Amino acid sequence: MDTHRYSASDIDAVYRVIAQRRDMRHFRPDPVAPEMLQRVLAAAHCAPSVGYMQPWRFIRVLDRALRAAIRDDVEAERLRTAEAMGERHDEFMQLKVEGMDQCAELLVVALTDGRARHVFGRRTMPEMDLASAACAIQNLWLAARAEGLGMGWVSLFEPEVLARRLDMPAGAAPIAILCLGHVDAFYDRPMLAEQGWAERLSLTDLIGVDSWPRASDDTKRSS
Template sequence: MTISADERDALYKVIYSRRDVRGQFLADPVPEEVLRRVLDAAHHAPSVGFMQPWDFVVVRDFEVRKQIKAGFETAHAEAAAMFEGAKREQYRSFKLEGILEAPVGVCVTCDRTRSGEVVIGRTANPEMDLYSSVCAVQNLWLAARAENLGVGWVSIIHHDSVRQALGIPEHIVPVAWLCIGYVSFFHDTPELEQAGWLPRLALEELVHQEQW
C-alpha cells in the first residue's frame, strides 16, 4: 500500500499539532463510533511478540472519575514538595489534568502475563510489553487528534489509586489515564514550553551518527 503525498502531509500535521490537553475540554459527549475508531487505532499498535498486552477501561461515570481526581490530588501534592522555591510555585500554578472536565476517561493497561512467560522479543528486555502498551497510547493520541479530540495523559497518580478506583487486578499494570474530549482550542505549542518550564531541544543535538 502506497501512501500519497496528501496522506503523508496529513499524518505529519496530526503529529505536529498533537497536544497534551489539560484545560480546554468541552462537555460535549464523544460519539460511540468515534471512540470506537480511536480505540481500534490503539489496538493496532505494534506489540512485542504480537502479544497485544493492552486493555482499555472506558470511564464516563462522574463518581469514578472523582476517585481518580482524588488520587491525582494526593500525588500532585507529593510532587509539589519535590520542587524548590520558584519552581514549586510555578509547578503549583499549572493546570495538569482535566479528569472531571473531560467527558471520557480511558485507562490503558498492560497484562504482562497475556502470552505466558516466554514471549518473542521480550526475552532479553522484559519491559518490552510495557513499551508496547505505550505504543497503544500513542496510536490512540494521534487518532484522537485526527478526530479533533483532545487527550491529556495524567501521569501524576499512583498505580494503586487507579487500581482501586477501577477494580483492576493486581497483576495488571495501569499504564496511562487519559482524559478525552472535544476542546475549545488546541495550543499552537506545548503549554510547558509556553510557560518557559523547558524549551524544545534542537533535533541536531539529539541525533548521533554511527556511535554516541
C-alpha cells in the first residue's frame, strides 16, 4: 500500500472539485469573508513556479469608479472581439462574458516586473512565467470552488490600458481579471458548452504515444 496516498474520500474530493469547477458569469453581491479570501489567495500563492520565481501579483479592485472604468474597457474590447469573429459575431454578442457588476471581489492578476532576470527554466521558454501564473490562477479557482465561491476569468482587455489604470511598474503585465463571489448555483456544464459555443474535445484524441496525437478513426469518419 502506498503510504503517501490520500484517503479515498480526500481523493474523491480532489477529483470532484476539478470536475465541478466552472467559469462563472452570474454572482450574488454579498461580500466574501476576509478569512475565506485570504485562504483562496494563499492557495494561489502555493502554486508551482518555474525556478521558484513566483511571478504572480494580485490586485484587489475596491474603488467603485475604478471598477466601472475597467468594465468599460472590457466592454470596448468585447465589441472589438465581436467584429473580429466574422460570421460568429451575432452568436458571440449573445454570450455573457463577464460578471463584473455583480461579483463581490474583482481581482487583477499580473506578471511582475523584472522577470527577465529569472533564467532558470526560461532560457529557451520565457513564457514559463505566464504558465506559472496560470497555475496560481487554477489553484485559486479550485480553492474557491471548494469554498463554494464562483470565479470567472475575464481576458477581454488591452493589457497596456489596464496596466496604466492600476499604476503597474514598467515591465509588469496584467494577464487576468477575475470575478470572485458567491453564486446561487454552479452551472451543470461549462457555460460555453451549455450555450452551444463549443464542446469539450475527446481526451483520446489529445494523447499521443511516441509522436503527435492523431485523431481516432471514429473522429475522422464523423468529420
